[in-house]
Amino acid sequence: MSSIEAFLARADELERSAAAAFDAAADAAALTDARNRFLGRTNSERAGLKDALGSLPGPDKPAAGRRYNELQQRLDALFETAEARVAAASRTISDTLDRTMPARATWQGSVHPVIQVINEIADIFRELGFTIALGPEVEHEWYNFGALNFPADHPAMDLHDTLYVNRPGLLMRTHTSPVQMRTLQRYAPPVRVLAPGNVYRRDFFDATHAPMFTQLEGLAIDEGVSFADLKATLMHFVKRFYGPGVPVRFGPSYFPFTEPSAQMGVQVDLNDGRGKRWMEIMGCGLVHPAVLESAGVDSERYSGWAFGMGPARIAMSRHVIPDIRLFYDSDVRFLEQFR
Ligand code: DAH
Numbered sequence: 001m002s003s004i005e006a007f008l009a010r011a012d013e014l015e016r017s018a019a020a021a022f023d024a025a026a027d028a029a030a031l032t033d034a035r036n037r038f039l040g041r042t043n044s045e046r047a048g049l050k051d052a053l054g055s056l057p058g059p060d061k062p063a064a065g066r067r068y069n070e071l072q073q074r075l076d077a078l079f080e081t082a083e084a085r086v087a088a089a090s091r092t093i094s095d096t097l098d099r100t101m102p103a104r105a106t107w108q109g110s111v112h113p114v115i116q117v118i119n120e121i122a123d124i125f126r127e128l129g130f131t132i133a134l135g136p137e138v139e140h141e142w143y144n145f146g147a148l149n150f151p152a153d154h155p156a157m158d159l160h161d162t163l164y165v166n167r168p169g170l171l172m173r174t175h176t177s178p179v180q181m182r183t184l185q186r187y188a189p190p191v192r193v194l195a196p197g198n199v200y201r202r203d204f205f206d207a208t209h210a211p212m213f214t215q216l217e218g219l220a221i222d223e224g225v226s227f228a229d230l231k232a233t234l235m236h237f238v239k240r241f242y243g244p245g246v247p248v249r250f251g252p253s254y255f256p257f258t259e260p261s262a263q264m265g266v267q268v269d270l271n272d273g274r275g276k277r278w279m280e281i282m283g284c285g286l287v288h289p290a291v292l293e294s295a296g297v298d299s300e301r302y303s304g305w306a307f308g309m310g311p312a313r314i315a316m317s318r319h320v321i322p323d324i325r326l327f328y329d330s331d332v333r334f335l336e337q338f339r
Contacts, residue, residue, distance in 0.1 A: 004060040007052055011071050014038065014045050018075050022082035031086050035079055046072070113338040114214050114327050117311045117318065118196045121216060124240045125194050128233065130218065133193040135179035137200070141169050143178035147294040148257040163200050163211075172200035176217035177257060180287070180306060183219060184295035189302045190222040196311070207323045214311050219287070221297065221304030227260065227286055230305035234264055234284060241314075242266060249278050258285025258306060272322035279317055282309040 018038040025031035038045045049071075053064050111119070122132065135143075145157055156162065156174060163172040179195035195217040203209040220229070231250065238248050247267035255261045262285055265278040284307035289299035312327045319338070321327075326334050 003056055004064060007049075007056060007060070007064050008067055010049060010052065011067050014049055015071055015074060018045065019078050022078050025082055025086060026089075028083075028086050028090065031079075031082055034082075039075060039079065046075070110335065110339040112327075112335065113315050113319065114312050116338060117315045118214070118216055121237070121241065121309070121311070121314075122194055122196070124237055125192075125218065128192070128236075130192045130194045130220075133179055133183045133195045134197060135173070135176070135182045135195060137173055137198055138165055138170055139173035139178050141171060143181050144171060144173050144175070147181045147291065148177055149288050149290045149294075150256045154256065159202075161202055163202055173197075174201050175199050175308060176215040177306070177308060179217055180219045180257075180291065181295050184221065184292070184297055189297060189304075190220075191304075192220045194218050205325060205328075207325065210312075210324055210328050212328070213324070216309040216311050218284075218307045218309070219304065220306075221287065221292070221302050223302060225286075225302075225304045227305070230262075230284060230286065230307075233305075234282075234307065238264070238266065242318075253283055253285070255283055255285060257288050257291050258283075259288045261285035264307075266317055268317040269320070270316065270322040271320050279313060280310075281314050281317070282307045284308070 018034070021034040021038060022031065025034050036044065041047065049068065053061070053068050056064050122130075141157075145154065150156065162174055165171055176195045176197050176199060179193070179197070183191060183193050183195070197215065197217075198212055199215050200212050201209075203211050205211060220233070234250075235248065238246060249265040249267070251263055251265075253261045253263040261283065263280050264282050264284060265280045267276055268279045269276045270279075284305065287304045287306050292299040292302060292304075312324050315321070315327060316324060
């Protein structure tokens with residue numbers, strides 16, 4: 001066998017085995033290995049063939065060179081085909097991911113709309129010198145009723161209305177008014193506090209009631225405080241909160257712990273087909289002297305006023321929401337609208 005024949009045979013063998021190796025490569029890594037083995041710059045089959053080409057006798061070189069170039073083109077083409085095949089195969093795997101899907105944003109909570117209302121109200125009253133006071137949700141009967149001048153047989157204390165705790169004298173507070181007493185026991189007048197918090201009643205869960213709801217209590221005690229201060233302050237609040245044009249109703253009411261007692265309402269249209277109507281947003285009044293005396297405050301020297309608001313109702317009127325349950329059943333799709 002002449003040396004050119006041996007060269008051409010070696011070229012054919014290289015073409016066959018390289019083609020088979022490229023074909024067999026199952027993934028990109030195997031294909032890269034095969035390419036290095038057959039086509040690499042150094043130490044590859046192709047490099048070996050090139051060396052062999054260099055050592056052929058001069059007259060054989062043109063024919064051997066043509067074959068070498070042709071082989072190189074064929075192998076490059078075979079490699080490209082294999083590369084496309086491997087890429088397509090790996091794409092099948094990544095296709096199980098939908099790359100057109102929007103990126104998943106980090107989930108972020110937000111301030112509950114009822115808390116937003118409390119914060120907003122607290123901002124308005126903060127400018128008037130009020131600070132925040134808190135009290136326990138499991139409360140003593142005396143703070144919840146007795147100290148607040150409820151007569152011993154008042155219907156609010158009935159099992160139908162109050163959730164009693166399985167310990168004598170304890171209950172889930174039915175309002176935030178007990179914080180009035182707790183504050184007056186701790187701090188000497190003048191006192192101006194706002195007490196937000198959850199309260200509990202044995203109520204059905206319907207469009208306007210919830211067995212747990214939020215209240216916001218206000219209390220201002222000082223020397224020479226009158227009903228005019230109460231009315232002026234609450235009018236100021238309503239105008240700040242709803243805007244100057246809001247129709248406000250201020251009328252008489254009754255609570256055991258205030259005398260006289262009043263209630264305040266705003267006109268709303270909750271877009272529920274019932275049209276415009278008055279919605280009570282708070283009860284209020286001059287603190288009953290008996291309440292001051294229970295706290296050890298001299299009712300001859302000091303007087304004051306108090307209110308209890310329903311921030312969820314205020315949020316209903318603010319956001320035109322006809323059903324109070326939406327605020328309390330924690331549906332994120334609803335709550336997200338108040339970010
Ligand atoms: N505690 C009352 C209730 O839950 C609301 C209330 C009315 C609070 C008048 C007050 C007030 O401080 O002065 O119905």
